[in-house]
Amino acid sequence: MLYPNKIQMIKKTLLIIILLAPVSLLAQSLGKERVQRVKESIVALLINTSDDVSNKVYRGAGTAFFVNDDGYLATCYHVIENAIVYNNAGLKIGVRDIAIRTISGEVIPAEIELSFLNENRIEGLLYDCVLIKAKTLPKSKFSYLPLGNFGDIEEGDAIYTCGYPLGLPTHIVSTGILSTKFEELRKATSSSKPKTEVAQKVRNLAWLDLTMNRGNSGGPIIKLGSKPEDDYVIGIATFILNPYANEADNIANFIRLQNPNSDLMINGVKSGKTTMLLAEAVANNSIGISGVVSINHLKAILKWK
Known part of the structure; x- marks a missing residue:
C-alpha cells in the first residue's frame, strides 16, 4: 500500500525526471x-x-x-x-x-x-x-584548428570557444549556441584630416548565446560536430554585448583622473576607489550575449580554400 506522502514524493520525482530529460538529451559534453x-x-x-x-x-x-x-x-x-x-x-x-x-x-x-x-x-x-x-614553434605540444565555412553553420547549432578573459592567466572554455546571423556594412576612414572614406565592406556576423568577456576577443568559435574530428572553426570571437559598458568606462576614467585615493572615507572605505572598481567590473562584465565574425573573411584575404 502506498501512503499519501510516498505518492506525492513519486509524483515530484517523475515531474523532475520529465523536466530534466530534454535538458540532458540536448546537453552534449565536450569530452576530454x-x-x-x-x-x-x-x-x-x-x-x-x-x-x-x-x-x-x-x-x-x-x-x-x-x-x-x-x-x-x-x-x-x-x-x-x-x-x-x-x-x-x-x-x-x-x-x-x-x-x-x-x-x-x-x-x-x-x-x-x-x-x-x-x-x-x-x-x-x-x-x-x-x-x-x-617566430619559433612551441617546445611543448600544440594543436591547430581546422577552418570551416561560416555558411555551413545554422542558427541554433551548438558551438564552443576557449580564451583568456579579463587578463586571467588561465584559459576558460565556454559552450553555447549560434543565435542569429546578420550582415553589417562597415566603413574605413582615413586617419588624416579632413577624414575621408577609403573603403567599405559588408561583413558576415552572428549573435551568440555564449558567455565571453574582454580578453576572449580573437579566440576561435567552433561548431560542435557529432565527433571531435568533425569540429571546425566558423569564426573569430570579436565582440560582447554590454549596454552599460561605455557609461561604466566613462565613470571609471573620470574617477581615475580625479585621483580616487584622495576622496572622503565612508565606513573606512574610499568611496571614489570603490565606485571606480565597481564601474570597471560592470564595463568588463558579460551579460551572456556575444558576437562572431565569419572565418570566411580571413580565408578570402589569404586566398585560403
Whole structure:
C-alpha cells in the first residue's frame, strides 16, 4: 500500500525526471579530447607596453589560435591594433613587440604577418581579423584548428570557444549556441584630416548565446560536430554585448583622473576607489550575449580554400 506522502514524493520525482530529460538529451559534453585540443590550440596574445628596449613589459591583449602546424595564428585586428604605432599624421612609424603565451606557460616572440601592415591592412581592419606568426614553434605540444565555412553553420547549432578573459592567466572554455546571423556594412576612414572614406565592406556576423568577456576577443568559435574530428572553426570571437559598458568606462576614467585615493572615507572605505572598481567590473562584465565574425573573411584575404 502506498501512503499519501510516498505518492506525492513519486509524483515530484517523475515531474523532475520529465523536466530534466530534454535538458540532458540536448546537453552534449565536450569530452576530454575536445577540451584538450582546444586548450593546446589557443594562446594568450601579449603586447609589450614599455618604451624601454632593455625592460620589456608584456600585457595580455586577447586570445589567438593556431591555424596550421607552421606556427601561424589567427586573432582579431583590434587585439593587435595597440601594437601598431602611428605618428600625429596617422602614418605608421613602428610596431611594438608582441608575443604569445601557450597553455604550458611558454612565452614565444611573434610578429604580425607583413601583408596586414600593408596591402591587407584595410581589409583586416574592416573584417577585424589578422594573421600572426610565432617566430619559433612551441617546445611543448600544440594543436591547430581546422577552418570551416561560416555558411555551413545554422542558427541554433551548438558551438564552443576557449580564451583568456579579463587578463586571467588561465584559459576558460565556454559552450553555447549560434543565435542569429546578420550582415553589417562597415566603413574605413582615413586617419588624416579632413577624414575621408577609403573603403567599405559588408561583413558576415552572428549573435551568440555564449558567455565571453574582454580578453576572449580573437579566440576561435567552433561548431560542435557529432565527433571531435568533425569540429571546425566558423569564426573569430570579436565582440560582447554590454549596454552599460561605455557609461561604466566613462565613470571609471573620470574617477581615475580625479585621483580616487584622495576622496572622503565612508565606513573606512574610499568611496571614489570603490565606485571606480565597481564601474570597471560592470564595463568588463558579460551579460551572456556575444558576437562572431565569419572565418570566411580571413580565408578570402589569404586566398585560403
